[in-house]
Amino acid sequence: MILAVISDSHDRIDVLADIVEELNEADAVLHAGDLISPFVLRTLEKVKPEIHAVYGNNDGDRRTLYEWGLKYGVRFHGDFLVMKELGLFMSHNVESYKEALISSGKFRIVIGGHTHRAEIRKEGETLFINPGELCGYLTGRRTYAVVDVDTKDARIIEL
Template structure:
């Protein structure tokens, strides 16, 4: 199964649309967003750009305003918000998702043995590595505001590999 992974979109609708186009082109079945969507219209934009049929799951980051309002509005567009952290099954793999605001909590998830993959964001820097059997994926920033690079990742659950793509 191919999973699209993004984080730190920060309301950049053009970047969201570019990521969605990549995900449609590659046949992604699930999109995981590791937080810092910022406003609910970003969830709406992602759903509209992807169309129906692709599951979208995400967590809150440290820049969303009214969290429960965000969750309620996102759910109207078929976007599942797991709270600050959560997990999702995809292609027989368990994926832990957390924004990454605490390095300690991120590493605890990575080293817990609970997940095949841990997805996080927050740093705006790409990080793809293995810690024991666990694949760690930070897709970098979708918005491109801090690094000047708009990036997303494609996670292949069969091979347990991730490819980072600059948009």
Template sequence: MIGIMSDSHDSLDSINRAVKIFNEEKVTAVLHAGDIVSPFTAKAFQELDAKLYFVFGNNDGDKLTLKSWFEDFGAHLCGDFGNLEIDGIKIGLLHGVDETMVQSLAISGNFDVIVRGHTHRSAIESMNGTLVINPGEASGVLTGRSTVAFLDAGELDVRIVDI
């Protein structure tokens, strides 16, 4: 099981709730699709029992310190795009500011799953046989709903949950 989140926007309460539920579900990896925002949130993410992979979002500020503080506890920074293989599935991880890029990646045939954020709205769709997952916003700042997603890699089944 893979945990997915995005747009945590410095909300320590939301990050703590997400980390708790990911640990309870015993996920093997967590993918963060950008907009962590400030490095000080690293301490909350350190409590994850799973490997954390993350990309930068359009609101991430001090990228050098984000990189340093997160990599200090073993998180893996993918830059602006992650080309990952986890539990046997090919995953593209990005924030998703450019919709044309998200769609192009999805229809390329190079990935089983595209994980994106940015819109703050949870969505699961299929494009040319590729599963496109937006877990919504962990922070709840725009929609009033704090959500994360779980991906069953074996079944390519996704569920979005409120945290």
């Protein structure tokens, strides 16, 4: 299974629109928070694979994000997402407990966002992924990640 992992898009409809084709090549898309405004979800309607998202610290209007998400094919899971069948955990800001998640042995893949810094790290049997920022505001780099769940092969894609 191939996952496209994005985070911190911060209202960048233009960048989301630019990667719709790439997202459509994945089996599923995960968004690790900070979409920001509900109107951004309209752009994701063109994405064919299922989209799972968690809320970020800047996602203020959670109720409308959730409701519009249902309309445009984005399923919000709250502050964190656990996909037991994949051994996957995702939350926006995992920095304070990232090491505990990784060393727990409970997850094959741990995904976080928030820092805007792209990172892929394998520790033991656990793969940690921060796809960086799709918006490019803090680092000047617009990035996302692609991960093969079966092989745990992951890479950062820079636009």
